[in-house]
Structure formats: C-alpha cells, structure tokens
Amino acid sequence: MRGIVKRFPGVVANAGVDFDLLPGEIHALLGENGAGKTTLMNVLYGLYEPDAGEIWLYGKRVSFASPRDAIASGLGMVHQHFMLIPPFTVAENIILGQRSPREPLLEDRSSVYERLLALSERYGLAIQPDAEVWTLSVGEQQRVEILKALYRGAEVLILDEPTAVLTPQEVEELLAILHRLVDEGKSIIFISHKLDEVLAASDRITVLRDGKVVDTVDASATNKKALARMMVGREVVLRVSKKPANPREPRLIVRELRANSDRGLPALRGVSFEVRAGEIFGIAGVAGNGQSELEEVIAGLRRATAGQVIICDKDTTNCSPREVGQAGLAHIPSDRYRRGLLKDFSVADNLVLQRVSSPPFTVHGVLRRDVIRQEAQRLVREFDVRTPSVDTPAGKLSGGNAQKMILARELARNPRVLLAAQPTRGLDVSAIEYVHRRLIEQRDAGLAILLISTELEEILTLSDRIGVMYEGEIVGVVDAREANINEIGLMMTGSKRQGDDVKEGAA
Ligand SMILES: Nc1ncnc2c1ncn2[C@@H]1O[C@H](COP(=O)(O)OP(=O)(O)O)[C@@H](O)[C@H]1O
Ligand SMILES: [Mg+2]
Structure with a gap:
C-alpha cells in the first residue's frame, strides 16, 4: 500500500x-484507538475507496470495488464483530457467504464438508x-471466520483486534494457529493495541499514530517501552506503581x-x-459473564431477585440510583454515553x-449559575479535561476527556464506595495512565473501589484482590500479589481455584 489517504x-x-x-510473515499493525488501523484495512479489503494512494498485490496494481474483489484476489478479513448466523451450521454459514451470481447455487454438501474438515485439520482449527x-x-466462532477465509482461498489474512474477545489461553491457541498458517506460506496482518501480544506474535510491527506511520520495525529489535513511545509520541508509564x-x-x-x-x-447466581x-477489589472475567448485571444491580439500575447489597451498613438492595448515591456510592458506568x-x-x-x-449550587430555590461554572472550571483544571469551555456540550468531548469529566464528577461527590466499570474502555494510553493514577490515589485516601473490567492487564495493575466471574458466579478470589495470569485465565473459563476442587468433587 503506497500513500494511502482516507478522509472522513x-x-x-x-x-x-x-x-x-x-509472504509468510505476521505483520502487526499497532496503534491507539482511532489511529487509523481499521480504516487502512477496510481500504485494503475493498470496503472503502481511498482518496489517494495505490495498492499493489504480487507486483500488480489492484483496485477493489468491494470485498468480493478482494476475496477473489486472495484476501480474507476477520472483523472485530463476527458475521455468522447463529442457528446455521458452520458449513451453511460458509457456503452462504460464498454464494455469488457467478457460482452455482447448489454445491455438493459432502464435498464442502470434506474440504472444510481437511482445512480445519491442516491448520489445527478444531472446527x-x-x-x-x-x-x-x-x-x-473466530476460528470459523478464519476457516471461512481459508475456504475462499485466502492467502493473506487480516485479523482486526482478534484477541480483544479472548481469554489468555484462547489467545495462546490463536497465536499457535497463526504460526501454523504462516508456516504454510500464508501472510497475516494482525491488528492490536496490546504491546505484549504484538511482540509475542509478529515478525514485523508497523506503528500508526494519528493516521500516519511512525515506523516499521522488526519485533526482535524492539521492546515494549519503545513501542509505547512510538504509539503515544512520548514516554509513558506502562504500569502505574502503587x-x-x-x-x-x-x-x-x-x-x-x-x-x-x-x-x-x-x-x-x-x-x-x-x-x-x-x-x-477487581472483578475479572470474559465479557458477558454477569459483570454488567452486577454493575447495574449495585447501582440501582436493575432489580435483584434475591440476596443483598449493603453500602456503608445500609441495605440498598433494589433502592433507586439516587438512594444508592445517598448511601455513598459513586458510579463510573461501563456505558459512558448512555x-x-x-x-x-x-x-x-x-x-x-x-x-x-443543593447548596451552594441552589440556594433558597435559586440556581446559582456563577457558582456552578466556578466549580466546573475548578474540576476541569484539576482533572485535566480538555474542552474549549465549560459551556461546551458534553457530547462534543473525546472519549478520554468525557471519561475524565465523569471521574471528576463522581469523585467530587465525596463517595465512600466507587463502582468503576470498564473505566478505561476505548481510551488511549495516556488517558488510561491518568485514570489509573487517580484510582490508586483515591484508594490510598481510603476509598473502597470495586473495579469491573474485562481488561485483565488493568485488573492486575490496579487490584489488591481479584474475584473471577464466570457464568454469573465468582469462581474464586485471589490476592493480586500472588495472582498468576494463567491461573486467572483458567478461572475465566470456569475452572474453580485449585484447592476448591475437593469441595467441588464432593458436591
Ligand atoms: N466510517 C467512518 N466515518 C467517519 N469517521 C470514521 C469512520 N471510520 C473511522 N472513522 C474515524 O477515523 C479515525 C480512525 O479510525 P479507525 O480506523 O477505526 O481507528 P483504529 O482502528 O486504529 O482504532 C477515527 O478518528 C475515527 O473516528
Ligand atoms: Mg479499529
């Protein structure tokens, strides 16, 4: 790809x-949220027409009007969100996607089946x-998407943030499959914003920042710190100390x-x-294991059918969000914009x-605009919220600044307990560093913090104790100082903690 320009x-x-x-390489495309990674790959895959630039494939200039053209030229892309139809079988999903006016409608089912099985075995997909x-x-399901691309004859595979939805063990399995694919001569573009896995997985790394290439480097000749600096454009603290x-x-x-x-x-349950x-206290787990329901029940946004929530000695089970707030809870919601x-x-x-x-913002029933603006200016300064003014509509703020604003508001309430759900989702490295620092500062000042996050790295960095959630249960609680990423990863797939096995067996 040469001189690709794409404007929105x-x-x-x-x-x-x-x-x-x-040929035969795993090339990582690394960059923060919004750096332009997905756009570049959508251009390559024929989803977007570039405003300028050229694409050359095997020495020939190409121009793809649609993904169909890209597929016909040997490209395959696995998107961040899978495109499979749940009630259909793997084979049906793959044939459905394949169908085009140029191809026969009826295919020999058993030969399709045989080919899929052979591909699955050859690359260790176990599908x-x-x-x-x-x-x-x-x-x-992700491996089905890979199988689909291979079935259509992909020589080049584009994987957009494939590990975002996986447990650590599943990431290992995926990387093993990717290595098998390149051993057989395929080429892979691996998009990620996670430094560890980019270093572990790839041969070369191209770092994008603000839509531009910062550099392309050999994975063996770089390290986390150097990559982080390229990604962000300044020195960053990878793990805030505590x-x-x-x-x-x-x-x-x-x-x-x-x-x-x-x-x-x-x-x-x-x-x-x-x-x-x-x-x-950190709650780890793969998304969808009850974390959002837990968040909502504690915050008064969803009814509990049994059990209790107690905040500072007050039973707040099924209280309204306002009552829960009065009991001392502040809430950074996982769904920032909603x-x-x-x-x-x-x-x-x-x-x-x-x-x-309440005073000083409303006194004798009169709203004190000047006092509100003063308080807002103080918070904006203190929490480094970058906004043209305090009168700007909040919807105009970038994700990182919106999150700093929410953090400022919630901490200004002087809470006794902070429920922080996915507090850094979608933020860039510098905003993440900022939010993490503030959370640790608050912990040291005596706040009780419940952190719910699907980012294991974040849980390990911040938590003092970690509870792992699986299918609506806490399957184990570990001390973060002794926590081992493999053990937590196993618990995220439902295995109970070692030592609990005996009890389980007896039950
Ligand atoms: N379809 C679109 N319409 C408008 N803006 C878009 C669209 N897709 C991406 N962008 C913008 O382009 C920039 C790069 O986005 P993207 O390629 O998704 O980044 P990345 O994948 O690195 O997170 C961002 O500012 C994003 O908001
Ligand atoms: Mg993207």
Missing part, C-alpha cells in the same frame, strides 16, 4: 500510509463443519446476589464478596449533575 468528515483517518506485507454456530464459544493496600472496614457487601439478564435468564475501605453523561448538556451541568439542587 472532519478527520483524516489515513494520511498517506505506506504498508507492505511479505466441526456440522456444528451449529450458536453452540460455539467466541474463540471457536504501595501495598491498607484495607479497613468493609464498605460494600454483596451477599448471595441473584438477578436476571434482559432476556429473563439467570445472570447472577449467588454472588458474594466485600470491598473494604482503602482497597481495590449512562455516564448527558450529551446535549454543557460540561458544567454534567459536572454538578447530582449536586445541582
């Missing part, structure tokens, strides 16, 4: 990008062509909590834990949201 209204997503891929997709794990915790009295107690999902199925003043802020309201109004009707 108000953004240059790719500002003249050069990128090349060799049964007659399995129905809904019965497969996320990792298996002192040992000094936990005191329990402030949040969750007992035998049960609740249903939106579909009415049990999502929490008897969850119990406590969070003490001065500690960060629950965290009012997009059309100003930054100032957002910053005093829960406090606006």
Whole structure:
C-alpha cells in the first residue's frame, strides 16, 4: 500500500500510509484507538475507496470495488464483530457467504464438508463443519471466520483486534494457529493495541499514530517501552506503581446476589464478596459473564431477585440510583454515553449533575449559575479535561476527556464506595495512565473501589484482590500479589481455584 489517504468528515483517518506485507510473515499493525488501523484495512479489503494512494498485490496494481474483489484476489478479513448466523451450521454459514451470481447455487454438501474438515485439520482449527454456530464459544466462532477465509482461498489474512474477545489461553491457541498458517506460506496482518501480544506474535510491527506511520520495525529489535513511545509520541508509564493496600472496614457487601439478564435468564447466581475501605477489589472475567448485571444491580439500575447489597451498613438492595448515591456510592458506568453523561448538556451541568439542587449550587430555590461554572472550571483544571469551555456540550468531548469529566464528577461527590466499570474502555494510553493514577490515589485516601473490567492487564495493575466471574458466579478470589495470569485465565473459563476442587468433587 503506497500513500494511502482516507478522509472522513472532519478527520483524516489515513494520511498517506505506506504498508507492505511479505509472504509468510505476521505483520502487526499497532496503534491507539482511532489511529487509523481499521480504516487502512477496510481500504485494503475493498470496503472503502481511498482518496489517494495505490495498492499493489504480487507486483500488480489492484483496485477493489468491494470485498468480493478482494476475496477473489486472495484476501480474507476477520472483523472485530463476527458475521455468522447463529442457528446455521458452520458449513451453511460458509457456503452462504460464498454464494455469488457467478457460482452455482447448489454445491455438493459432502464435498464442502470434506474440504472444510481437511482445512480445519491442516491448520489445527478444531472446527466441526456440522456444528451449529450458536453452540460455539467466541474463540471457536473466530476460528470459523478464519476457516471461512481459508475456504475462499485466502492467502493473506487480516485479523482486526482478534484477541480483544479472548481469554489468555484462547489467545495462546490463536497465536499457535497463526504460526501454523504462516508456516504454510500464508501472510497475516494482525491488528492490536496490546504491546505484549504484538511482540509475542509478529515478525514485523508497523506503528500508526494519528493516521500516519511512525515506523516499521522488526519485533526482535524492539521492546515494549519503545513501542509505547512510538504509539503515544512520548514516554509513558506502562504500569502505574502503587504501595501495598491498607484495607479497613468493609464498605460494600454483596451477599448471595441473584438477578436476571434482559432476556429473563439467570445472570447472577449467588454472588458474594466485600470491598473494604482503602482497597481495590477487581472483578475479572470474559465479557458477558454477569459483570454488567452486577454493575447495574449495585447501582440501582436493575432489580435483584434475591440476596443483598449493603453500602456503608445500609441495605440498598433494589433502592433507586439516587438512594444508592445517598448511601455513598459513586458510579463510573461501563456505558459512558448512555449512562455516564448527558450529551446535549454543557460540561458544567454534567459536572454538578447530582449536586445541582443543593447548596451552594441552589440556594433558597435559586440556581446559582456563577457558582456552578466556578466549580466546573475548578474540576476541569484539576482533572485535566480538555474542552474549549465549560459551556461546551458534553457530547462534543473525546472519549478520554468525557471519561475524565465523569471521574471528576463522581469523585467530587465525596463517595465512600466507587463502582468503576470498564473505566478505561476505548481510551488511549495516556488517558488510561491518568485514570489509573487517580484510582490508586483515591484508594490510598481510603476509598473502597470495586473495579469491573474485562481488561485483565488493568485488573492486575490496579487490584489488591481479584474475584473471577464466570457464568454469573465468582469462581474464586485471589490476592493480586500472588495472582498468576494463567491461573486467572483458567478461572475465566470456569475452572474453580485449585484447592476448591475437593469441595467441588464432593458436591
Ligand atoms: N466510517 C467512518 N466515518 C467517519 N469517521 C470514521 C469512520 N471510520 C473511522 N472513522 C474515524 O477515523 C479515525 C480512525 O479510525 P479507525 O480506523 O477505526 O481507528 P483504529 O482502528 O486504529 O482504532 C477515527 O478518528 C475515527 O473516528
Ligand atoms: Mg479499529
């Protein structure tokens, strides 16, 4: 790819990008959120027409009007969101996608089946062509997407953030498959924003920042620190350091909590834990194991069907969000834009949201605009929220600044317990570093923090104790100082902690 330019209204997503891929290599495309990685690959795959630039494949200039053209030229892409139809079998999904006016409608089922099985075995994908997709794990569905691309004759595979949805063990399995693919001569473009796995997986690494290539380097000739610097454009602290915790009295107690999902199925099946003043209790787990229901029940946004939530000695089970807040809970919601802020309201109004009707913001029933603006200006300065002014609508802030605003507001309430759900999702490295620092600072000042995150790295960096959630249960609690990423990874797939095995066996 030479000089690729792709503009969207108000953004240059790719500002003249050069990128090349060799046969038999794994080439990582590394960059922060918004760096332009997905756009570049969508251009390559024929989903976007570039505003300028050329694509050359095997020495020939190509121009793809659609993914169909790209596929015909031997490209395959596995998107961040899979495109499979759950009630259909693997084979049906693959044939469906394949169908085009140029191809016969009826294919010999058994020959399709045989070919899929052969491909699956050859590359160690472990996929049964007659399995129905809904019965497969996320990792298996991803391998179906890979199988689909191979079936269509892909020589070049593009994987967009493939590890975001996987457990550490599944990541290992995926990397093994990728190595097998390149051993057989395929070439792979591996998109990621995670430094460790990029270093472990790839031969070369191209770093994108603000739509431009910073550099292309050999993985063997670089390291995490250097990559982080390229990604962000300055020195970064990869792991904020922290002192040992000094936990005191329990402030949040969750007992035998049960609740249903939106579909009415049990999502929490008897969850119990406590969070003490001065500690960060992290909940680890693959997304969709009850974390969002737990968050909502504690915050008063979803009904518990059984069990108890106690905040600072007050039973807040099934209380309203306002009552839960009065009991001392602050909440950084996982769904920032739906629950965290009012997009059309100003930054100032957002910053005093829960406090606006009490003094000093309202006195004798009169709203004190000047006091609100002063408080907002103080918070914006203190929390480094980059905004043109405190009167700017909150919906105009970037993700990182919106999150800093929410953090500022929630901490300004002087909470006793902070529920932080996916507090850095979608943020760039520097905003993540900032949020992490503030959370540790608050812990040291005695706040009780419940951290819910699907980013294992974040859980390990921040937590003092870690509870692992699987299918609506806490399958184990570990001390973060002794935590081992493999053990936690295994627990994320449902294995109980060693030592609990005996009890399980007896039951
Ligand atoms: N379809 C689109 N319409 C408008 N803007 C887009 C579109 N796709 C991406 N962008 C913008 O282009 C930039 C690069 O985005 P993207 O390629 O998705 O980055 P990455 O994959 O590295 O996170 C971002 O500023 C993003 O908001
Ligand atoms: Mg992307």
